[in-house]
Amino acid sequence: MNKRVSRREFVKAAAAASLIGAGPALTSRLHAAGSGAVKVGLIGCGGRGTGAATQALMGVDKSVKLWAMADMFRDKLDVSYNMLSKGAKGRYDRVDFDGLADQMDVPEERKFVGFDAFRKLLGSGVDMVILTTPPHFRAEHFEAAVKAGKHVFMEKPVAVDPVGIRKVIAAAKLAKQKGLSVVAGTQRRHQRHYLEIIKRIHNGAIGEIVAAQCYWNGGGGSLRGEKPDGMSDMEWQLRRWYYFCWICGDHIVEQHVHNIDIMNWALQAHPVQCMGMGGREVRRGGNIWDHFAIEFEYPRGVRVLSMCRQIRGCSDRVSERIVGTKGFAYIDSATGYIKGENQYEPPGSPNPYVQEHVDLIKSIREGDALNEGVQVAESTMNAIMGRMSAYTGRALKWDWAMNASKLDLTPPKYELGDLPVAPVPVPGKTPLV
Amino acid sequence: MKNKAMQTTPDLSRRDFMKASAALGAMSLGVSTNKIFAAGSGKVRIGLIGCGGRGTHDATKCLNSSENVELVAMGDTFRDRLESCRKRLKQNLGEKVKVTDDACFSGFNAYKNVLACDVDMVILTTTPHWRPMQLKAAIEAGKHVFMEKPVAVDPVGVRSVIASSELADKKGLTIVAGTQMRRISHLVEGIKSIHDGAIGELVGGQCVRLGGGMLTWGPKQRQPDWSDMEWQIRRWLFITWLSGDFIVEMHVHNLDVMNWAFNAHPVQCIGMGGRQVRTAPEYGNCYDHFAVEYEYPNGVRVEYMGSQIDGVTNRNDQRFVGTKGRAYTDFGRVVIEGPNKAEYAWDRIDPCITQHADQIAAIREGKRLNEGKRIAESTLTAIMGRMSAYTGRALKWDWAMNASKLDLSPPKYEFGDLETRPVAIPGQTKLI
Numbered sequence: 057m058n059k060r061v062s063r064r065e066f067v068k069a070a071a072a073a074s075l076i077g078a079g080p081a082l083t084s085r086l087h088a089a090g091s092g093a094v095k096v097g098l099i100g101c102g103g104r105g106t107g108a109a110t111q112a113l114m115g116v117d118k119s120v121k122l123w124a125m126a127d128m129f130r131d132k133l134d135v136s137y138n139m140l141s142k143g144a145k146g147r148y149d150r151v152d153f154d155g156l157a158d159q160m161d162v163p164e165e166r167k168f169v170g171f172d173a174f175r176k177l178l179g180s181g182v183d184m185v186i187l188t189t190p191p192h193f194r195a196e197h198f199e200a201a202v203k204a205g206k207h208v209f210m211e212k213p214v215a216v217d218p219v220g221i222r223k224v225i226a227a228a229k230l231a232k233q234k235g236l237s238v239v240a241g242t243q244r245r246h247q248r249h250y251l252e253i254i255k256r257i258h259n260g261a262i263g264e265i266v267a268a269q270c271y272w273n274g275g276g277g278s279l280r281g282e283k284p285d286g287m288s289d290m291e292w293q294l295r296r297w298y299y300f301c302w303i304c305g306d307h308i309v310e311q312h313v314h315n316i317d318i319m320n321w322a323l324q325a326h327p328v329q330c331m332g333m334g335g336r337e338v339r340r341g342g343n344i345w346d347h348f349a350i351e352f353e354y355p356r357g358v359r360v361l362s363m364c365r366q367i368r369g370c371s372d373r374v375s376e377r378i379v380g381t382k383g384f385a386y387i388d389s390a391t392g393y394i395k396g397e398n399q400y401e402p403p404g405s406p407n408p409y410v411q412e413h414v415d416l417i418k419s420i421r422e423g424d425a426l427n428e429g430v431q432v433a434e435s436t437m438n439a440i441m442g443r444m445s446a447y448t449g450r451a452l453k454w455d456w457a458m459n460a461s462k463l464d465l466t467p468p469k470y471e472l473g474d475l476p477v478a479p480v481p482v483p484g485k486t487p488l489v
Numbered sequence: 490m491k492n493k494a495m496q497t498t499p500d501l502s503r504r505d506f507m508k509a510s511a512a513l514g515a516m517s518l519g520v521s522t523n524k525i526f527a528a529g530s531g532k533v534r535i536g537l538i539g540c541g542g543r544g545t546h547d548a549t550k551c552l553n554s555s556e557n558v559e560l561v562a563m564g565d566t567f568r569d570r571l572e573s574c575r576k577r578l579k580q581n582l583g584e585k586v587k588v589t590d591d592a593c594f595s596g597f598n599a600y601k602n603v604l605a606c607d608v609d610m611v612i613l614t615t616t617p618h619w620r621p622m623q624l625k626a627a628i629e630a631g632k633h634v635f636m637e638k639p640v641a642v643d644p645v646g647v648r649s650v651i652a653s654s655e656l657a658d659k660k661g662l663t664i665v666a667g668t669q670m671r672r673i674s675h676l677v678e679g680i681k682s683i684h685d686g687a688i689g690e691l692v693g694g695q696c697v698r699l700g701g702g703m704l705t706w707g708p709k710q711r712q713p714d715w716s717d718m719e720w721q722i723r724r725w726l727f728i729t730w731l732s733g734d735f736i737v738e739m740h741v742h743n744l745d746v747m748n749w750a751f752n753a754h755p756v757q758c759i760g761m762g763g764r765q766v767r768t769a770p771e772y773g774n775c776y777d778h779f780a781v782e783y784e785y786p787n788g789v790r791v792e793y794m795g796s797q798i799d800g801v802t803n804r805n806d807q808r809f810v811g812t813k814g815r816a817y818t819d820f821g822r823v824v825i826e827g828p829n830k831a832e833y834a835w836d837r838i839d840p841c842i843t844q845h846a847d848q849i850a851a852i853r854e855g856k857r858l859n860e861g862k863r864i865a866e867s868t869l870t871a872i873m874g875r876m877s878a879y880t881g882r883a884l885k886w887d888w889a890m891n892a893s894k895l896d897l898s899p900p901k902y903e904f905g906d907l908e909t910r911p912v913a914i915p916g917q918t919k920l921i
Binding site for chain 2: 263266267269273331333334335336337338347349351357359361363365367368369370371373377379381382384448449450451481482483484485
């Protein structure tokens with residue numbers, strides 16, 4: 057993960073994408089047909105939101121425009137706006153770029169802030185929205201976007217609790233009825249070497265799948281510093297969202313969902329049940345943990361190990377491995393292979409963070425709606441269920457978590473006021489809700 | 490620590506016991522050929538080193554396993570533990586316990602005193618830290634050894650146990666390790682069928698043991714006259730230099746079954762863990778959960794998850810995944826799924842008796858029986874998982890076995906000051 061895509065690969069991807077953009081006239085009724093223009097609204101102007109906006113703008117052609125921006129905080133919105141218009145150095149998800157002002161039309165009246173900024177943006181005349189706020193807000197934003205008839209790119213994870221998941225699944229189904237495109241930021245699903253290997257697995261290259269492993273063991277930090285004088289609890293938590301479970305979902309959900317998603321993809325199923333453990337040994341502040349290990353049981357009794365850790369100074373490993381009766385597959389964000397009876401090594405992949413937007417905009421323009429809503433909701437649920445099992449120490453069944461769990465991490469009200477931090481979970485004591 | 494099967498099963502029936510002892514009665518009729526064994530009399534004289542719960546248990550099983558076996562000497566760090574054990578054994582076993590007052594020894598050197606007595610075999614059931622040095626002394630003194638698992642708490646100790654085991658072979662001495670699952674009927678049959686190919690080639694596995702916080706174990710209140718050393722030894726379960734942490738102290742049973750089924754030890758591992766519940770100072774410096782991925786030869790990855798936490802979903806099982814089926818095992822049964830479907834149930838014969846009966850018979854017949862290296866490897870499997878979790882670092886077996894310098898011994902063995910080492914922090918605790 058986070059391996060910078062070479063300039064050459066990126067250019068190649070962009071060229072391929074341009075061809076698509078130059079293709080036949082649009083057929084989607086929902087899209088502003090004829091013009092070819094796609095007006096994008098960015099909801100959530102942090103690092104990933106800014107990155108996703110660059111990819112949406114740079115990946116296809118100049119007729120994709122940034123039309124409106126929304127964030128909880130004006131300062132965050134301004135940083136993002138300036139970066140997008142003036143250019144910035146590359147980072148894990150993008151190359152260096154010189155500014156995209158010619159594709160931006162975001163006057164003051166289409167800059168929205170506050171808890172209801174997303175609603176105002178949805179009424180500003182956009183065709184498509186990028187949902188990149190912290191995970192807690194995704195379910196509500198996605199539901200509102202679909203109801204408003206917008207195409208959606210939404211970052212993973214798409215919820216932090218089962219109540220949110222159910223909302224996302226309902227909205228994904230509504231999007232299907234409405235013919236709206238929905239792409240999720242599980243970019244591995246758009247990455248060539250993943251696609252090639254998973255296709256072969258589905259075609260039997262490693263025989264019947266009997267086991268698998270997935271990992272995101274990497275670094276991570278602590279919530280440092282005190283809440284500034286005069287800042288509300290809510291603002292402090294929102295600005296340091298990663299460390300609070302109700303906003304982030306914990307790192308198993310927020311980050312490791314990428315690898316868990318590959319398990320569901322390869323096995324063409326979600327788990328039946330799971331048993332998890334974990335804790336926090338190093339991390340301080342907030343209430344999320346720093347390590348998890350989960351055994352997921354898939355249909356036919358196939359057990360899958362998931363491990364994730366955010367602790368600096370440990371051995372890192374971010375990859376997936378799928379074991380069959382005739383061989384096994386190894387995949388990570390840069391490489392992969394199949395060993396056994398049907399050896400295979402795929403070519404490298406173009407930047408998947410670009411590709412997912414290329415695929416989305418192509419789908420919008422061709423009126424052939426991609427809809428990854430249920431898929432990413434299930435992968436997110438998978439990770440949430442692992443977290444719930446680890447937090448409580450209880451084995452969990454998917455059907456219960458999906459249908460019966462009442463866990464809803466939403467705070468009593470959305471206002472910049474007092475909000476005590478929930479205690480760090482203790483297995484065997486934290487109740488299963 | 491009792492395993493689940495032992496906990497949930499009532500004492501052996503009289504009939505089972507007769508069956509077991511009849512089987513070995515036949516063997517014990519043979520003439521002893523072992524020079525080291527007191528030939529002729531057929532009597533085996535036992536010394537017990539480590540008089541806690543497990544020592545009491547093992548001495549009872551050993552004396553009940555075979556005819557003409559007597560307990561003649563006892564040693565423990567603490568006099569009070571020794572006396573309560575002696576009283577119980579006397580009650581349980583009557584005339585078989587022939588331990589006079591002058592054959593009772595306490596203090597750090599008690600094991601040397603026991604070894605100096607006229608004993609043929611010793612039972613080593615002190616806390617795991619002392620096993621390597623006591624095994625070494627016992628083998629050098631020419632004694633047969635029954636020793637409880639685990640047999641060390643660090644790689645330095647593991648290497649010592651392997652060296653002592655090699656010496657035992659040269660001297661014609663037997664060593665049996667308290668891994669009774671190696672003798673329980675359903676696992677013996679089930680794992681043989683795995684070795685015979687019942688589930689094809691092994692490509693995965695899981696080893697899970699969850700639950701049981703042990704919060705009520707041991708003395709909770711430190712007495713005013715107890716030194717740091719005494720407090721730690723009396724709370725040994727929660728002190729890593731003494732117990733090795735629970736992945737080593739208890740879950741070595743489960744990891745031993747994995748090594749057995751794979752006919753190998755792991756090549757490498759990556760682990761994680763911590764303590765979420767047992768965070769109070771009386772729980773020393775042990776963790777309460779571990780998750781380790783072990784990689785066996787041919788790239789086969791096996792998951793181990795272990796916890797000692799109350800109120801969680803309890804589990805205690807191992808599972809082997811092959812190209813032609815799966816085997817589910819626990820301490821009560823083995824179920825083979827796939828084309829070679831089978832089920833093996835426990836025959837209710839107590840493997841804790843069998844392991845002693847086997848050893849007494851081997852001693853009498855002068856047969857080689859040496860489980861030292863095998864249990865040392867299973868112990869290192871667990872130690873390596875702990876080391877990986879404590880440090881956060883992936884580890885290779887060869888490095889841990891040959892190069893690691895980790896030695897948890899305290900500076901000196903005396904009842905004085907001894908700071909409890911800090912709880913390990915992944916990413917910060919050094920890999921040694």
